[in-house]
Every structure is written in C-alpha cells, then in structure tokens.
Amino acid sequence: RKEVEQDPGPFNVPEGATVAFNCTYSNSASQSFFWYRQDCRKEPKLLMSVYSSGNEDGRFTAQLNRASQYISLLIRDSKLSDSATYLCVVTKARADSNYQLIWGAGTKLIIKP
Amino acid sequence: NAGVTQTPKFQVLKTGQSMTLQCAQDMNHEYMSWYRQDPGMGLRLIHYSVGAGITDQGEVPNGYNVSRSTTEDFPLRLLSAAPSQTSVYFCASSYSGRVPGSYNSPLHFGNGTRLTVT
Numbered sequence: 001r002k003e004v005e006q007d008p009g010p011f012n013v014p015e016g017a018t019v020a021f022n023c024t025y026s027n028s029a030s031q032s033f034f035w036y037r038q039d040c041r042k043e044p045k046l047l048m049s050v051y052s053s054g055n056e057d058g059r060f061t062a063q064l065n066r067a068s069q070y071i072s073l074l075i076r077d078s079k080l081s082d083s084a085t086y087l088c089v090v091t092k093a094r095a096d097s098n099y100q101l102i103w104g105a106g107t108k109l110i111i112k113p
Numbered sequence: 114n115a116g117v118t119q120t121p122k123f124q125v126l127k128t129g130q131s132m133t134l135q136c137a138q139d140m141n142h143e144y145m146s147w148y149r150q151d152p153g154m155g156l157r158l159i160h161y162s163v164g165a166g167i168t169d170q171g172e173v174p175n176g177y178n179v180s181r182s183t184t185e186d187f188p189l190r191l192l193s194a195a196p197s198q199t200s201v202y203f204c205a206s207s208y209s210g211r212v213p214g215s216y217n218s219p220l221h222f223g224n225g226t227r228l229t230v231t
Contacts, residue, residue, distance in 0.1 A: 034214060034215070046219040087155070098163070100158060101213065
C-alpha cells in the first residue's frame with residue numbers, strides 16, 4: 001500500500017464549478033501536510049499548507065481529518081488556469097529527528113471552458 | 114534571481130554509461146535534495162543534504178551518488194546507467210532541513226532533467 005494515495009483522475013470540470021479531491025495517508029504520526037501544484041512538464045510548486053483547523057487561501061480550501069487520515073482540497077469558481085496536477089504531500093520523521101516529504105502521485109484536474 | 118539551476122534539461126544515455134546531473138542554488142539554502150518522478154508514482158527522494166559536507170540517502174539511493182562540497186552545488190552522479198533509471202529528475206532546495214517543503218521553508222525546484230536510458 002502506498003503511504004500517500006490519491007485518485008489520479010483526470011477530473012474534468014467546467015469553468016466556474018467547484019471541485020474537491022481527497023488524499024489519504026497511512027502514517028498516523030505524520031505532522032505536516034501540504035498541497036503542491038504541478039503544471040504539465042514543469043516542476044512542483046507549493047500551493048498551500050494544511051492546518052488542523054482547516055485553512056483557506058482565496059478560492060482554495062484545505063481540510064485535514066486526522067481521525068480518518070485524509071486531507072482534502074476544495075477549489076471554488078474554478079478557472080482554466082487551475083488545470084494542473086495537484087500533489088498531496090505529508091511529512092515523515094527521519095532517523096535524524098528531522099522530517100522528509102512523502103508525495104502522492106497526484107490528481108490531474110482539467111478545467112473546460 | 115536564478116533560484117535553482119539544473120542541467121541538462123534532456124539526456125539520453127546507453128546502458129552502462131555514467132553521467133552527472135548538475136544542481137546549483139544561489140539562495141544560501143541549507144537543504145538540497147534530488148527526486149525522481151515516474152508515471153503513476155509520487156516524487157521519490159534519492160539523496161539529500163542538510164549542509165556542506167553532509168549527505169544522506171533517501172528512499173531510492175541505489176545507483177546514485179551525491180556530494181556537497183559547497184553550499185551552492187549538489188551534483189547527482191549516475192554510476193552505471195540502467196533502463197530503470199529512465200525518469201524525470203528534480204533537484205530541490207529549501208532554507209531549512211528540519212521540515213523541508215513546509216510553508217516556512219518551501220521547496221524550490223529546478224526545471225527538471227528528462228533522462229532516457231536505452
């Protein structure tokens with residue numbers, strides 16, 4: 001079983017719609033959670049961190065459910081420019097007491113005009 | 114402001130050849146790392162470094178070597194290329210090695226290297 005699992009999609013969504021996708025993780029000791037965005041054939045870029053109480057950044061809302069070990073990303077009023085692959089990332093403790101990132105394979109989102 | 118510079122962008126190797134992927138950052142970042150990205154899989158950490166002179170293995174280190182002689186540079190060496198090493202490679206750096214990739218220390222990625230081993 002993968003440590004971080006995501007529905008690969010693609011999610012085909014009309015412009016202006018709301019779309020949500022989840023990510024599940026297996027390590028209950030994970031402390032920090034992030035969503036990264038990756039455009040086609042480009043490098044990943046940090047979209048937002050995910051906090052325990054949930055957080056919002058403009059049209060984007062991230063939620064964390066520790067009991068069920070999943071995080072979610074909600075995009076409202078979707079734009080064509082939101083088309084990308086969204087990568088779920090969780091932290092895992094290293095032997096040196098620091099942390100490394102464990103990446104999901106990503107969910108592909110296509111916004112259609 | 115160059116950020117993370119990664120070269121080459123594309124490379125084709127024959128099985129058994131060796132090569133070095135270059136990575137340099139000009140942000141005085143403590144943490145540098147190499148990832149590979151394969152279809153249907155998340156980014157997987159190959160090697161990382163939390164400072165000059167310090168390197169450590171990630172999830173998939175076999176077949177790769179690294180060194181960190183300066184803060185700026187973190188080259189990745191493929192010792193004897195194999196078809197299984199066909200992948201997209203990303204170098205990434207962050208300010209702190211404690212929780213690299215966090216909001217306070219986001220990862221800055223290079224543009225990637227598309228490597229094909231035949």
